[in-house]
Amino acid sequence: MIGELGHFAIILALAVAAVQGTLPLIGAQRNMPALSAIAQPAAIVQFALIALAFGALTHAFVTSDFSVLNVWQNSHTDKPMLYKISGVWGNHEGSLLLWVLILAAFGMGVAVLGSNLPPNLRTRVIAVQGLVGVGFLLLLVFLSNPFARIDPAPLQGNGLNPLLQDPGLAFHPPFLYLGYVGFSIAFSFAVAALIEGKVDAAWARWVRPWTLAAWTALTVGIVMGSWWAYYELGWGGWWFWDPVENASFMPWLLGTALLHSAIVVEKRDALRTWTVLLAILTFSFSLLGTFIVRSGVLNSVHAFATDPARGVYILLFLVIAIGGSLALYAWRAPTLKGGGMFAPVSREGALVLNNLLLVAATATVFIGTLYPLFLDAVTGEKVTVGPPFFHATFVPLMIPLLAVMAVGPMMPWKRADLAGTLGRLKIAGVATVVVTLVTLYLAGVKDVLAVLGMAIATWLIMGALVDIGERTRVFRTKAGDSWRRATNMPRSAWGAAIAHAGMGVAILGMTGSLAWETEHLQIMRPGDRIEVAGYEVQFDGVQAARGPNYDAARGTFRVYRDGDLVEVMQPETRRFANPPMVTTEAAIRPRNFGDLYAVVGESNGDGGFATRIYHKPMINWLWIGSLMMAVGGLVSLSDRRHRVGAPARKRAARTTPTRPAGQTA
Amino acid sequence: MRLRFLLPIVGFVVVAIGLGVGLTLKPREIPSALIGKPVPIFELAPVQGRTAGLSTSDLKIGKPVLVNVFASWCGPCRQEHPLFMELARTTDIEIYGLNQRDTPEDAARWLETFGDPYDKTGADLSGRISIEWGVYGVPETFVVDGEGCIQYKHISVMTREVLEAEILPRLRGERHVPCEGT
Numbered sequence: 140m141i142g143e144l145g146h147f148a149i150i151l152a153l154a155v156a157a158v159q160g161t162l163p164l165i166g167a168q169r170n171m172p173a174l175s176a177i178a179q180p181a182a183i184v185q186f187a188l189i190a191l192a193f194g195a196l197t198h199a200f201v202t203s204d205f206s207v208l209n210v211w212q213n214s215h216t217d218k219p220m221l222y223k224i225s226g227v228w229g230n231h232e233g234s235l236l237l238w239v240l241i242l243a244a245f246g247m248g249v250a251v252l253g254s255n256l257p258p259n260l261r262t263r264v265i266a267v268q269g270l271v272g273v274g275f276l277l278l279l280v281f282l283s284n285p286f287a288r289i290d291p292a293p294l295q296g297n298g299l300n301p302l303l304q305d306p307g308l309a310f311h312p313p314f315l316y317l318g319y320v321g322f323s324i325a326f327s328f329a330v331a332a333l334i335e336g337k338v339d340a341a342w343a344r345w346v347r348p349w350t351l352a353a354w355t356a357l358t359v360g361i362v363m364g365s366w367w368a369y370y371e372l373g374w375g376g377w378w379f380w381d382p383v384e385n386a387s388f389m390p391w392l393l394g395t396a397l398l399h400s401a402i403v404v405e406k407r408d409a410l411r412t413w414t415v416l417l418a419i420l421t422f423s424f425s426l427l428g429t430f431i432v433r434s435g436v437l438n439s440v441h442a443f444a445t446d447p448a449r450g451v452y453i454l455l456f457l458v459i460a461i462g463g464s465l466a467l468y469a470w471r472a473p474t475l476k477g478g479g480m481f482a483p484v485s486r487e488g489a490l491v492l493n494n495l496l497l498v499a500a501t502a503t504v505f506i507g508t509l510y511p512l513f514l515d516a517v518t519g520e521k522v523t524v525g526p527p528f529f530h531a532t533f534v535p536l537m538i539p540l541l542a543v544m545a546v547g548p549m550m551p552w553k554r555a556d557l558a559g560t561l562g563r564l565k566i567a568g569v570a571t572v573v574v575t576l577v578t579l580y581l582a583g584v585k586d587v588l589a590v591l592g593m594a595i596a597t598w599l600i601m602g603a604l605v606d607i608g609e610r611t612r613v614f615r616t617k618a619g620d621s622w623r624r625a626t627n628m629p630r631s632a633w634g635a636a637i638a639h640a641g642m643g644v645a646i647l648g649m650t651g652s653l654a655w656e657t658e659h660l661q662i663m664r665p666g667d668r669i670e671v672a673g674y675e676v677q678f679d680g681v682q683a684a685r686g687p688n689y690d691a692a693r694g695t696f697r698v699y700r701d702g703d704l705v706e707v708m709q710p711e712t713r714r715f716a717n718p719p720m721v722t723t724e725a726a727i728r729p730r731n732f733g734d735l736y737a738v739v740g741e742s743n744g745d746g747g748f749a750t751r752i753y754h755k756p757m758i759n760w761l762w763i764g765s766l767m768m769a770v771g772g773l774v775s776l777s778d779r780r781h782r783v784g785a786p787a788r789k790r791a792a793r794t795t796p797t798r799p800a801g802q803t804a
Numbered sequence: 805m806r807l808r809f810l811l812p813i814v815g816f817v818v819v820a821i822g823l824g825v826g827l828t829l830k831p832r833e834i835p836s837a838l839i840g841k842p843v844p845i846f847e848l849a850p851v852q853g854r855t856a857g858l859s860t861s862d863l864k865i866g867k868p869v870l871v872n873v874f875a876s877w878c879g880p881c882r883q884e885h886p887l888f889m890e891l892a893r894t895t896d897i898e899i900y901g902l903n904q905r906d907t908p909e910d911a912a913r914w915l916e917t918f919g920d921p922y923d924k925t926g927a928d929l930s931g932r933i934s935i936e937w938g939v940y941g942v943p944e945t946f947v948v949d950g951e952g953c954i955q956y957k958h959i960s961v962m963t964r965e966v967l968e969a970e971i972l973p974r975l976r977g978e979r980h981v982p983c984e985g986t
Contacts, residue, residue: 302883368879379879416812423816430823450827458820465813472809509819512826525905525942526877660917721886741889741919751917 142207145195146286149236152188152243153276155181159246159269164334167262175258178265182250185272186243193227193240196285200227206292209233209285215298215717217688225309226299231433231449232285234312238429239275241313241320245349246272249324256345263331264324271323274456282449298717301689307367311360315387318357319425322394324349326422329415330464333471338411343404346418348781350401354394355772361387362765369758370725370736377652377761380529385508386428389501393421396497399490407487407552409480412472413494419468423461424501430457431508482554489547489555496540503532534588541595541646544639545602548632549609563609567601582654592650599643603636634775641767644760651733651757662747672754674735675699681739681748689713694739694748696726706730708737732759840981843952844936848926851901851915852908858900858926864952868975869898871946872922872962873934875906876914878942884962885918891967892921897975901925904934904942947974953983 159181166174196209200223205211213230214223228234246268253261279285302308328346332338364384369377378384397417403410430453481487507528545567549560561568574597578590608614610632611624657672665680679695691711698706708726715722726737733756740749847859863869872888874881891897901922903911911927928934937946938957947956955974958966973979 376879379877381879412809420812454820454823454827457823461816462813462820465816469809469813473806509822513822517822525875527905658913660913740917749917749919 141195141198142204142286142288145192145199146284148188148192148195149239149276149280152185152192152239153273153280155185155188156243156269156272156276159185160266160273161270163262163266163269167259167266168334175262178262178269179250181269182243182246182265185269186240186247189236189240189243192286193236196233196236197224197227199286200224203296204292205294205296206288206290207285208287208289211289211293211296213299214296215688216295217717218299218304219687221306221309222299222304225303228312229299229303232279232283234316235275235279235283236285237313238316238320239272239279241316242268242272242275242323245321245324248349249327253345257341260328260331260335260342260345263334264327267327267330268323271327271460274460278449278452278456282452296717298688298715301713301715301722302371304688305367305371307363307371311363311367314356314360314363316360318353318355318360318394319387319390319428321349321353321356322390322397322418322422322425324353325397325418326464329418330467332415333464333467336471336474338404338415338475340405340408343401343414344780346414347398347401347405348776350394350397350418350421351772351776354391354398355769355776357387357391357394358765358769358772361391362762362769365765366762370727371722377758380507380526382508383428383432385504386431389504389508390421390424390428392497392501392504393417393424396494396501397421399493403487403490407481409487410491410494411475412468415472415475416468417494417498419461419464423457423464424505426453426457426460430454481552484550484557485555486547486550486552489543489550492543493540493547496536496543500533500536500540503536504529507532538591538595541599541642544642545598545606548606548635548639549602564602564605567598567605570601571598586654589650589654592646592654596643596647596650599646600640603640603643606639607633607636629780630778631775631780634771634773634778636771637774638768638771641764641769641771643764644767645764648757648759648761648764652755652761655756657754659752661750662743663750664747669752671735671752672733672756673700674705674730674754676737676752678748678750681742684711686713688717689715691724692739694737694750696737696750696752698728698735706735708735710737710739712739729759732757734758838938838954838957840984841954842983843948843954844933846926846933846936848902848928848933851903851925851927852912854912854915854920854925856924858902858924860952862900862924863948864950865898866950867898868947868949868955868977869900870971870975871900871902871948873902873904873937873939873942873944873946874914875904875942876910877906880961881943882918884943885921887962887964887967888921889919892923898923902934902937902939903927904939905929905931945971947971949977949980949983951983953981955979955981 159178162174163176163178163181166172166177196207198204199207199210200214201220203210203214203216203223205214209230209232210226213233214226218226222229226233228237246265249256249261249264249268253264256264325346328342328349332342361384364387365377368379397414400410400414400417404414430450433449433453545564546560549563571594575590575594578593582589584590607625607628610628611621613621613625659669659671661669663669663678665678668675668677670676675698677697677699679697681692681694684691684693691713693709693711696708696710697704698708706728708728710726711724713722713724723738723740728735733754736753736755738751740751742748843860843863845860848857850857863871870891874885888899892899899921901915901920901924903925906914906927906929908927908929915922915925926933943961945958945962946954949955956970958970962971
């Protein structure tokens with residue numbers, strides 16, 4: 140019964156979305172308030188219906204209702220509750236339902252929170268959001284029904300892929316989708332603006348918080364996925380350039396570009412058409428990612444079971460959504476007038492460079508991901524593109540981007556004095572030179588990337604500190620005065636500094652873990668001791684252990700430092716019965732921001748076991764830095780100007796030529 | 805209408821056509837061109853620290869063999885590896901490893917870490933030989949008959965189901981495809 144209720148709810152949601160996507164558009168165009176007024180309640184009802192369906196599916200999973208095909212295929216009564224719940228979105232149909240749930244939630248967000256938007260713009264944004272919803276609800280209702288029944292109902296389910304039974308991965312998709320789908324709002328704003336023929340600073344002020352929220356969620360989602368790969372795949376890597384990883388990384392890169400170009404539209408009223416295009420492209424790449432993951436055009440472990448009809452449908456939808464919006468762009472964008480002028484060396488100039496490099500980086504990842512497919516399509520020749528390609532192309536694009544990242548926020552709008560800006564960064568410059576020399580002394584000239592990584596990380600972190608220092612005039616004025624300046628500083632400026640420093644911190648982690656990890660592989664017998672990076676590690680053997688739905692071989696390592704026992708590490712090899720599969724659970728212990736990482740493997744049949752122990756110095760900075768970026772996003776999101784709806788007042792203020800440069804983000 | 809505003813949609817049309825054609829290709833399916841063809845002529849040195857290299861003559865030993873393409877940088881390879889370890893332990897199937905585009909040190913370390921199920925290995929450092937084999941993505945697994953004729957190819961992670969339904973029967977000589985033009 141509850142399943143049918145859910146099924147019925149998504150059918151109704153489709154009907155509501157169709158109304159939401161059409162009538163209000165006509166209302167806004169023909170100035171018919173009765174039709175426009177449908178948009179808000181429709182968005183709320185659509186969300187309520189999808190939430191009801193999502194609740195129904197969750198209920199089926201929690202109660203292990205195997206008469207629902209989807210539950211039977213992906214769940215099992217022995218599964219812990221957490222994974223019964225995460226099983227809801229651990230499959231194609233359920234994850235699609237989560238997709239539309241989040242899409243509708245964002246639509247409702249604009250309906251409820253958008254009271255300060257011009258009425259016509261709000262109506263159009265909600266309507267476009269409704270149209271995107273129609274596209275996905277059609278797929279859900281006709282090609283991916285999550286509530287399909289089987290009769291007779293089996294007694295036991297097939298179970299969830301054991302690799303996915305992990306707390307990190309359980310919450311990875313919801314964050315990823317919040318990000319992916321969150322960009323739909325930027326897209327809807329862009330399409331609405333093109334229909335309206337108006338893009339101005341006020342428009343950018345509304346787009347930015349939504350983009351920021353989506354970007355923050357996507358950052359968290361990507362970090363969770365990467366963290367999962369680090370400890371679950373059991374060999375210490377954290378990024379594999381897998382097509383599915385790339386599918387989430389491309390919208391992140393473009394979303395980052397969009398965040399920055401929206402600032403230029405907001406503050407300086409320049410780059411309007413470019414920002415609209417970026418908003419369309421960012422969501423287009425989210426859609427493309429969905430296509431890659433669900434159509435089976437590319438090979439990946441993460442991909443869902445694929446069905447050719449779905450692939451054809453999603454492609455059709457891509458053509459209509461992306462093709463349609465880009466056609467609208469080609470038609471309407473020329474009528475949008477360009478705004479303020481600026482010199483190449485200026486805050487705007489730095490942000491343009493940021494955008495160019497980020498877009499080029501996205502193109503690189505895009506080519507690396509889809510080149511095998513295109514070459515096959517054109518010539519029938521088959522090739523593979525592995526990490527070597529990305530290291531050779533992506534990294535060189537990032538270096539200038541990161542170098543400029545510390546300078547940009549220090550520059551004034553319109554025209555900057557490069558020498559003066561660099562002069563204010565001299566403390567950061569000196570620190571960078573010192574760290575470079577120290578790294579060179581310790582690591583030698585061989586490890587160019589390690590030296591470069593350390594230099595860039597220092598430059599970014601110090602650059603962010605100098606930026607804050609300049610704004611608060613710390614050490615140059617009375618402490619009370621600095622404090623007052625710090626509390627008056629816009630949150631967006633704090634957010635930018637935290638996020639930029641976070642990038643530096645993350646690079647510290649990447650560099651340290653790649654350049655200075657130590658790795659010990661050996662056969663160990665119980666009682667054997669080895670030394671790893673200053674720790675004595677003793678192997679105590681392997682015992683059998685039982686988990687809720689698996690059997691495990693659990694190894695025990697005792698870690699000593701200067702004769703004192705400091706850690707006991709117990710990595711496992713888990714054998715799942717449903718479905719049959721073996722997974723590795725590494726034991727990871729953070730020690731002074733470096734990880735000790737132990738894995739126990741095959742027995743050699745002679746009392747010995749293959750063991751691997753890594754020491755990964757600084758790796759935790761990678762997670763801390765990435766989370767700092769997300770925190771920066773949240774801090775910036777709490778900025779006063781996103782909460783206070785005063786577009787009219789600000790528009791008046793814009794006629795004064797420039798605002799004090801140091802006060803803006 | 806200025807032309808530069810048309811650029812995004814032109815680019816998208818090209819991508820969409822590519823995706824459309826791509827959709828018809830079904831990368832997980834065996835390119836039929838390879839089945840029933842002799843393996844390419846090649847000779848590779850073994851992975852660092854091993855003695856038995858891999859060449860065309862190793863694939864004509866009178867009984868079917870398994871050729872698994874792997875790389876240390878390939879996450880999915882890690883996932884299927886225990887299955888090959890199990891095969892090596894519990895059966896006398898000849899399993900050969902084609903190591904694609906790796907550094908000698910990484911490949912050796914990988915095998916020492918996760919176990920070495922391979923009777924012979926070939927280090928295809930440049931990836932040239934893999935292309936001649938028509939390798940599309942790593943991992944891939946081939947069944948070659950006793951005369952050096954490719955019988956089956958599985959793309960992506962090897963699973964127990966595929967092993968039992970497709971691989972083992974062919975290793976027993978069932979569903980044999982005659983060789984064209986030896």
